[in-house]
Amino acid sequence: MYDHQNELQKIINRLGKDERMNNSFKKKNILVTGGGGFLGSWICEVLLKLDAKVVCLDNFSSGRWENIAHLEKNPNFKFIMHDISIPVFFGKNKPNRVSYPNLTDRFDIVMHLASRASPFEFSKFPISIMKSNTLGTMNALGIAKEHSSSFFYASTSETYGNPPVDKVPTPESYFGYVNTIGPRSCYDESKRAGEAFTKAYELQHNIDVRFVRIFNTYGPRIRAGKELGRALPNFIEQCLNDDPITVFGDGSQTRCFTYVVDEVEGILKDTIVPEARGIPINLGHNKVTTILELAELTKQLTNSNSKIVFQKMPKDDPVRRQPILTRAKKVLRWEPTTDLETGLKKTIEWYKMQNV
Numbered sequence: 001m002y003d004h005q006n007e008l009q010k011i012i013n014r015l016g017k018d019e020r021m022n023n024s025f026k027k028k029n030i031l032v033t034g035g036g037g038f039l040g041s042w043i044c045e046v047l048l049k050l051d052a053k054v055v056c057l058d059n060f061s062s063g064r065w066e067n068i069a070h071l072e073k074n075p076n077f078k079f080i081m082h083d084i085s086i087p088v089f090f091g092k093n094k095p096n097r098v099s100y101p102n103l104t105d106r107f108d109i110v111m112h113l114a115s116r117a118s119p120f121e122f123s124k125f126p127i128s129i130m131k132s133n134t135l136g137t138m139n140a141l142g143i144a145k146e147h148s149s150s151f152f153y154a155s156t157s158e159t160y161g162n163p164p165v166d167k168v169p170t171p172e173s174y175f176g177y178v179n180t181i182g183p184r185s186c187y188d189e190s191k192r193a194g195e196a197f198t199k200a201y202e203l204q205h206n207i208d209v210r211f212v213r214i215f216n217t218y219g220p221r222i223r224a225g226k227e228l229g230r231a232l233p234n235f236i237e238q239c240l241n242d243d244p245i246t247v248f249g250d251g252s253q254t255r256c257f258t259y260v261v262d263e264v265e266g267i268l269k270d271t272i273v274p275e276a277r278g279i280p281i282n283l284g285h286n287k288v289t290t291i292l293e294l295a296e297l298t299k300q301l302t303n304s305n306s307k308i309v310f311q312k313m314p315k316d317d318p319v320r321r322q323p324i325l326t327r328a329k330k331v332l333r334w335e336p337t338t339d340l341e342t343g344l345k346k347t348i349e350w351y352k353m354q355n356v
């Protein structure tokens, strides 16, 4: 049986082992854009447990009220329904603008996670994805500037695009191999622009900025559905329903899957530790798994009768993806500790509780 409180506590215990994190979030005012999403909602929950005051902003384009509904009664949690690609102001009233003058005097930290991230949505909502990561990042940085907050930006391994063989595993120093007009470009290029925005605000306004490049992350609350096209939740849903498991191509493409508990720990460390300021840090698992192996493991762990079927490989789908974690280990003193089988079991348990 999946025990969510236990998973949250693991993150807190691990953060507690790094003396640089001591009481870092206590009584801090923190804005989390995309706080209703998969990663955002885990972050809101952990921050509240660490005695922070959280303002969660989401327009539920990909986030879900169910992810945060249980936080509604917490006096330290406030939710605002808003699309961050539209300017929003806190603290001081700006006539004719969306503003929340009485919510907080000042944010200590702004964390920007708002964006759809599922490949099939890249063709359905390319403009809003571009907006979240460009205008949204700019607006979130604007709040950080006005409040003299530090700023965290959730970037992605997609900034590397589809790297050649000699660039996998990939260090942060690699600039990327990205198709500017391909089916993934709305996400990849806008996330890259988001990094550039972040650096521009650091340069021009001396904002304390942090950003991590998040590699494939999974766990309870990851969105599922054929319309999203994500391998891991698709495979779980297909297996639980004994439907065919749709492997694209021959399944030899690789990914490294990171369990949400590990990822959230890394993100929260990156937000605080002084050494992380201004530099991108890869945050993901470094154990390589082929998509066919993932399909087989999911089938085994769910005792499913599903058959694997092979379908056409999407255009520009990265062939290999693996982070070099030297920087994360050194700067954040972080490395993933959850193997795929353990994390996948927990995710499956959670799915079963949702009555898929």
Ligand code: UDP
Pocket (backbone or CB within 6 Å): 119, 216, 229, 230, 231, 232, 234, 235, 246, 247, 248, 249, 253, 255, 291, 313, 314, 317, 318
């Ligand atoms: N994939 C697959 N079957 C699916 C969905 C995805 O084989 O039903 C493949 C996809 O083509 C990609 C890999 O699994 O090569 C990981 O896809 P995902 O969408 O999970 O993440 P991303 O491509 O963003 O890493």
